[in-house]
Amino acid sequence: MKHQLNIIIGSTRPGRAGPVFAHWLEGFAREHGKFEPVLTDIAAFQLPVLDEPHHPRLGNYQNDHTKAWSKAIDAADAFVFVAPEYNYFVAPAIVNAIDYLLREWKYKPAAIFSYGGVSGGLRAAQALKPLLTSVGIMPVPEGVALPLYQKLLESDGSFQASEQVQGGTKTMLDELSRWSEALKPMRVA
Numbered sequence: 001m002k003h004q005l006n007i008i009i010g011s012t013r014p015g016r017a018g019p020v021f022a023h024w025l026e027g028f029a030r031e032h033g034k035f036e037p038v039l040t041d042i043a044a045f046q047l048p049v050l051d052e053p054h055h056p057r058l059g060n061y062q063n064d065h066t067k068a069w070s071k072a073i074d075a076a077d078a079f080v081f082v083a084p085e086y087n088y089f090v091a092p093a094i095v096n097a098i099d100y101l102l103r104e105w106k107y108k109p110a111a112i113f114s115y116g117g118v119s120g121g122l123r124a125a126q127a128l129k130p131l132l133t134s135v136g137i138m139p140v141p142e143g144v145a146l147p148l149y150q151k152l153l154e155s156d157g158s159f160q161a162s163e164q165v166q167g168g169t170k171t172m173l174d175e176l177s178r179w180s181e182a183l184k185p186m187r188v189a
Helices: 020-032 066-074 094-100 124-133 163-188
Strands: 003-009 034-041 078-086 108-115 137-139 145-148
Touching: 003 020, 003 163, 020 034, 020 078, 020 108, 020 163, 034 066, 034 163, 078 094, 078 163, 094 124, 108 163, 124 137, 124 163, 137 145, 145 163
Parallel strands: 003 034, 003 078, 078 108, 108 137, 108 145
Antiparallel strands: none
16 A cells, blocks of 8 residues: 655745645656655644644644644655745745644654755755654755746646656655665554
């Protein structure tokens, strides 16, 4: 059985480009064949700034949005965060979404598919990694960065990945697959 890869769309703002890249990544991951990809859009869960009365380590969630988010993340074996860079940092929606949970993230690998201006979102990607490790996620070094992402979008709003992006994405998925398999015994323990 294939491991489930949640492709997490990290931007919730109007006019965001994340869904375009996430849909492309979903198709690429499906063709890649090592995962069952699932689009997971943070915006769809309508998570307010963390509003649970109990610490996430207790798993005593009171709100329906948290219970739905927990179920979606718990089902995953691995993640790719489609992450924009906002003000040289991680999108606040990603930080908030991660902070909602704890157990559901543990012993799962993650990669970052970042996009932004000149840096391609690399500053956001690097800032995100310590947060991921603090909740038990293993961030893999392999990732994809899209600099000047607006120039990569077609006139119809679609994304046609270059050979380099495709190659980097394949390498990222290969490594995620290795880590997902290696961490599986820890997830079932």
